[in-house]
């Protein structure tokens with residue numbers, strides 16, 4: 001089948017006035033149509049600029065190309081990466097390319113009547129353990145979660161105590177066996193991390209995430225052994241397998257967290273998982289409980305752990321998909337419907 005059209009839309013979001021980048025450059029929905037009458041949908045990033053990149057240069061590079069196999073999707077990815085390289089390689093361009101890649105996997109799955117996990121190796125995990133990022137802890141406990149991650153942005157020395165208080169509360173509610181993680185969102189430094197490691201020792205945190213910016217690979221590599229057994233996690237702001245190869249060369253992280261809707265889609269995700277395997281590094285995709293990462297986790301040797309945001313299930317005007325799987329009894333699974341098995345709301349389809 002041949003690609004006949006490619007179109008991205010940016011679902012409108014209320015600007016809440018926080019100045020956060022997500023209010024400007026959040027997820028786009030990409031639709032790819034073919035002469036076989038099959039339509040694929042993917043989820044990429046980059047907001048209005050991402051939409052312009054898809055609907056302009058990348059669309060023109062795609063229309064007329066043939067899509068009928070996994071190898072052809074890989075070739076398309078390489079073609080688009082190369083074509084956009086002078087202004088791309090990362091950032092909004094690769095976030096936009098991610099949406100196209102995911103739409104192509106959805107398309108191929110639908111054409112063959114197979115779920116995406118089946119196209120990339122078959123189902124290796126049934127239900128996947130979910131972890132809750134944020135959310136009201138009582139509600140998270142009621143949903144059966146056994147793994148939680150709390151946001152902890154550093155502001156002042158009082159934050160050692162606030163981290164300890166958060167950890168104590170989580171252990172009290174979820175017990176010793178639960179996984180407990182902290183997302184620092186690039187707000188800690190080496191001194192803070194080492195003192196946190198000590199202060200939180202009795203609460204046995206599993207990982208510290210996004211400790212400093214992704215440009216500090218050497219600093220992360222130096223810090224990593226000093227924080228053990230707490231793992232240094234990161235990678236949501238890194239793009240394609242090239243960035244993860246640099247992380248591997250530096251020995252910067254214990255655990256990789258590519259975002260499948262930003263880093264280049266399933267094609268990039270598979271290459272990152274291959275690279276991680278060769279370095280013995282576990283992969284736990286950022287937002288892996290959303291359907292795009294969930295298929296990758298289900299079919300590969302990614303960790304049996306999927307990130308979910310219980311607070312984002314309120315639906316309403318921010319919801320883009322009608323039928324995404326949700327967590328029950330602390331776990332989540334993709335359906336066996338063809339492609340990614342999800343339907344965008346009609347206004348985005």
Ligand SMILES: [Mg+2]
Nearest residue numbers: 183209210236
């Ligand atoms: Mg994070």
